[in-house]
Amino acid sequence: MASWKAKDSIVILGAGIIGLDVALVLVRKGLGPLITVVAEYLPGDTAPDYTSPWAGCNYSSISGSDANALRWDRLGYRHLLQLATQCSAESFVARTASTEIWDDVVPNDKIKIMSEYLENFSVMTPEQLPQGAAFGVTFNTITLHAPKHLQWLYTTLQAAGVTFVRRSVTDLPSAVSPDTKILFNCIGNAAMSFPGVKDAKCYPTRGQVLLVRAPGVKRNMMRYGNGYITYVIPRPLSNDQVILGGYLQKNVGDHATYDHETKDILKRTTALSTELASSNNGQGPEILGVASGLRPSREGGARVERTELVVGGKAIALVHNYGAGGTGYQAGYGMALDAVRKIEQMLPTQELTASL
Template sequence: MSRKNRVNVIGAGVVGLTTGLVLQKNGYKVKIIAEHWPGDLSINYTSPCAGAIFSPHEFFDERYEKIQNVSYKTLWELSNMNDTGVIRLPNFIFYEKDPHIDVEKLFKGVYHEFHILPKNELPKNVDYGISFTTVTIDVPIYLRWLLNQFTSAGGVTQKAHLNHLNDADEPNVDFVINCTGINARNFGGVDDDKVFPTRGQIVVVSAPHIKFAKSLQEEDGTYTYIIPRECGEVILGGTMDVNNYDTTPDPKTAESILNRCIKLCPELTQDKDLSSVHILRHVVGLRPSRKGGIRLETEVRRNSVGKDVIICHNYGHHSYGYIMSWGSAIEALELIKSVKSQKEARL
């Protein structure tokens, strides 16, 4: 019997954990190497900061659309299971001005209970709106669930700070999967100057009575959203600050977020004033954005001792990490299977 191919995954964010789990369950012997793990808080560890709602985005690339749809179907199935932190709820998306996108193509036939909202169901000064049933993810619970699934399937973990791709190239390792996220910009052997941070600030409140998600996209680019979690917390956001590395929550931004969210969702106050909103914490995260989109490809590199190492890159997901995680992981699996077949054919 041939030995299992060994894979080292760099990074334990949602993309790294999902990729490691998919590969481990498909016959590979996987180790995830990362400095930060579920339960840790660091500005260099983006996944715990995410709002994590499945709200589809319009992509002009059929590959992206496929990746997104695979992820939605998987997360929908996970919402049937206990302890995943994934739940279903109604989602209402409003646009201040008609976005003139093909919503029928983007939503209908894939997302459950999709409707274009009639004018009389739209908030004041809103031109267009849709609704459908979506999933939201309680991030701390979900990340721990992914990790537990990975280790239960036989996956191995290593807590370590790596400085270079070569640091993950161990004897008998066949593939290295690069899921370094925002760190890909300065990670040795990658140094991808196309990667940049898009700062996001959110306010987390306790509002277990909110059982639906809402968002509003304004013409000037302002994006307001309300995302409930299974535990009763609600994520209020947000911001999209390109190339902003500031890690400190800004009080004026927090005040703006609260006012925008209460205007969009008056139910937050339960007919009381702003002071009745129970604020739990303020959070800042750096989305791993990348010019040109996700880098999802393989390459062969010769390391310092003359060995050819197969690298699969899977990073640059911007704010789509949870939305794209399962589809990206399966795409990575297909890529390394293809490389493996080509390699075996040459032998």
């Protein structure tokens, strides 16, 4: 046990939702005082390269149909549902009625698995679908106030003994100390070019969103089409704020926002949501801000893999955990569980802090 007393025995590189979820899983094992999170940006910051604060964000069916994505979705939904039930106001996580619509047929396996665990899950009848739609479902989703949820995680982890260090690092070895035994690599989009990673499968997926005030919008709405996605996400505990989107522009790294995209988003979202169109006494949503974000995407899905990093002749367990694309908030906790399992046999068994 003595060799595990250093606060940076476990280092997490990156303080987006993926890195913070890894820290939360470890803290729930009582290991908070062993953890140091190293990141250039921390919760409360806004920067074009800090993706997590710009998320919608909700649980949705946007993820893939592969086994890992489906399993991470289930684990993430269970985690977020627990937060919505036990500490909604503190964590800025809430149950929200949802309708999701597709212009194309959805794989039966995916729908079957979703129906097994989503609250109040129901398949829409053909009469309930809008023109041009092939399939739709309703269920209880989970919505999050992304910036506030990040800050809640930040303070919760600090209270459990986690140390946060604001520092820009140039490569993986520069993130660790002589006491480090485990390094979690949660660097998101930086995985494309970061020395020691340089994952050619990674790419950014640009999206533009609008932050609006729209009293009366209570239902989460999503529509998936060929080359587009439209969404209306009421932001919980936010004085009637709603996130509207959006775009899925693969391999586009542009941080700018564009007026023609804003107009297109407004047109699509007001057509999708009658609540939105009738908000503010029929005047529609009041625009509070416009932002773009780059989802950290990866061909073949997210990478959760253990390798090894040798620094100064010493081997450090290296766990890569990145590439969630637009599913970081819903898949992140499941990914974190997998990432921690890969080094679980290394961890001390004696709890150092009370579990959360």
